[in-house]
Amino acid sequence: MIKTIILIGGPMKGTRFRPLSLELPKPLFPVAGYPIIYHHIEACSKVPHMKEVILIGFYQPNDALNKFISNVQQEFKIQVRYLQEYTALGTAGGLYHFRDQILAGNPDSFFVMNSDVCGDFPLKEMLSFTVQKGGGSHCTVLGTEATRQQSLNYGCIVENKQSHEILHYVEKPETYISTTINCGVYLFSPDIFSTLEKIFKKNQEDNYNYKAGNGWFTGCDPNTQMKETIRLEQDIFVPMAGSGKLYVYQTDRFWSQIKTSGAAIYANRHYLALYQNWHKERLAKNGELKPQIIGDVYIHPTADVHPTAVLGPNVSVGKHATIGEGARVRESIVLEGAVLQDHCCVLYSVIGWNVTIGQWTRVEGTPNDPNPNKPFAKVDVKDTFSPEGKLNPSITVIGSNVQVPSEVILLNAMVLPDKSLGGSCKNQIIL
Numbered sequence: 001m002i003k004t005i006i007l008i009g010g011p012m013k014g015t016r017f018r019p020l021s022l023e024l025p026k027p028l029f030p031v032a033g034y035p036i037i038y039h040h041i042e043a044c045s046k047v048p049h050m051k052e053v054i055l056i057g058f059y060q061p062n063d064a065l066n067k068f069i070s071n072v073q074q075e076f077k078i079q080v081r082y083l084q085e086y087t088a089l090g091t092a093g094g095l096y097h098f099r100d101q102i103l104a105g106n107p108d109s110f111f112v113m114n115s116d117v118c119g120d121f122p123l124k125e126m127l128s129f130t131v132q133k134g135g136g137s138h139c140t141v142l143g144t145e146a147t148r149q150q151s152l153n154y155g156c157i158v159e160n161k162q163s164h165e166i167l168h169y170v171e172k173p174e175t176y177i178s179t180t181i182n183c184g185v186y187l188f189s190p191d192i193f194s195t196l197e198k199i200f201k202k203n204q205e206d207n208y209n210y211k212a213g214n215g216w217f218t219g220c221d222p223n224t225q226m227k228e229t230i231r232l233e234q235d236i237f238v239p240m241a242g243s244g245k246l247y248v249y250q251t252d253r254f255w256s257q258i259k260t261s262g263a264a265i266y267a268n269r270h271y272l273a274l275y276q277n278w279h280k281e282r283l284a285k286n287g288e289l290k291p292q293i294i295g296d297v298y299i300h301p302t303a304d305v306h307p308t309a310v311l312g313p314n315v316s317v318g319k320h321a322t323i324g325e326g327a328r329v330r331e332s333i334v335l336e337g338a339v340l341q342d343h344c345c346v347l348y349s350v351i352g353w354n355v356t357i358g359q360w361t362r363v364e365g366t367p368n369d370p371n372p373n374k375p376f377a378k379v380d381v382k383d384t385f386s387p388e389g390k391l392n393p394s395i396t397v398i399g400s401n402v403q404v405p406s407e408v409i410l411l412n413a414m415v416l417p418d419k420s421l422g423g424s425c426k427n428q429i430i431l
């Protein structure tokens with residue numbers, strides 16, 4: 001029997017995803033029509049003997065999360081539960097804290113997945129790879145190739161090319177180590193808990209007189225840890241490398257982090273493309289009295305799109321959204337309840353919940369795609385502002401309940417929720 005743990009973090013995380021993460025937990029943000037972690041759970045549901053998915057995080061239980069859990073349980077006929085950490089325990093602290101629940105029923109092994117990644121997750125392949133390596137006591141990390149420069153933003157892996165054993169692991173190194181990076185998806189055998197226990201006890205001893213919260217809350221040195229915090233990467237993988245128990249399974253399928261709204265547009269495009277293989281029924285089709293569809297487009301069945309509108313490529317339209325006559329939408333996510341009035345044009349943007357875009361208005365962002373001329377390039381996580389204090393061009397994001405008037409232009413803008421815009425704006429954050 002197999003289980004999966006998804007690390008969903010908490011309200012202090014996902015700051016680069018604002019203002020969208022102000023409304024609902026980032027892991028529930030819809031990409032290609034479904035919440036980010038819905039795609040994780042769907043991938044898990046295809047693994048034979050997958051009995052349970054446990055979400056671990058430090059969000060207060062909330063309606064959105066409860067509703068999501070009951071929906072996915074029904075749809076995938078798999079048990080899904082949320083376990084709340086009393087504080088941020090780090091990427092492995094929660095695993096250790098909830099070890100009894102994870103080990104209940106004696107799983108043979110379990111996956112751990114970061115929630116802020118997306119991809120065509122090769123879970124079955126990771127399982128067979130691990131069996132090939134002799135099963136038993138193991139930990140397999142999903143790896144992928146990045147550019148030299150971008151690798152510095154990830155966990156970097158040096159492997160034995162023949163055996164795929166991890167010889168050396170460095171989390172976000174300062175100088176180049178390797179272009180093989182950690183994808184934030186792992187397969188563990190249950191005896192990882194003995195290692196976690198050792199680290200837990202050592203942390204207790206080392207930090208016995210440290211009381212305050214950890215770096216996220218206090219702004220103090222993030223290397224100063226709370227006694228209960230365990231970091232999977234630094235505390236477990238670094239010492240485990242070279243011990244013969246840590247392996248990397250490398251994938252060349254689609255994979256990306258989702259740290260920013262620009263990355264959500266990128267993930268949207270790739271999940272829509274995957275629907276071509278697995279879920280053709282989710283993609284909108286052209287037809288009489290239907291809007292013109294270009295490329296991959298997802299339209300929620302309750303959305304109302306005028307037959308003269310043109311959508312695509314790479315657009316998803318949420319529940320009860322309305323798109324008027326002659327509107328044009330491309331490379332964008334339109335969220336639940338948004339209204340795009342007649343003849344407006346929306347390009348490279350995220351239109352928030354219940355936003356209204358006036359007639360003949362143009363909303364446009366700048367794509368934040370990986371450099372197409374560099375093999376293995378990933379989405380860059382750019383700072384919001386340039387060193388000169390200017391807003392870096394990025395996709396346009398409009399927070400919920402914003403009213404955008406008719407006949408204006410919004411270019412590379414970020415609009416916080418509940419604003420009423422007076423006119424056009426370019427390269428601005430509207431607070």
Ligand code: GDD
Nearest residue numbers: 007008009056057088089090114115116154155182183184
């Ligand atoms: N439950 C819980 N508790 N989850 C957490 C906590 C915590 O205290 N801290 C982080 N997480 C979750 C986040 O929600 C996210 O899904 C995941 O753990 C990793 O988050 P970060 O700590 O922000 O790490 P990162 O994304 O910068 O880097 C990690 O992922 C990369 C791949 O995307 C590392 O594992 C890198 O090595 C890796 O390359």
Ligand code: GTP
Nearest residue numbers: 310326327328329330343344345346347360361362
């Ligand atoms: P590239 O050649 O890929 O750069 O795109 P493009 O020249 O087709 O133009 P752009 O990316 O600016 O626009 C994408 C689509 O939106 C095009 O098919 C345009 O016809 C359409 N479009 C652009 N501006 C407007 C507008 O103001 N209103 C409407 N209704 N459609 C527009």
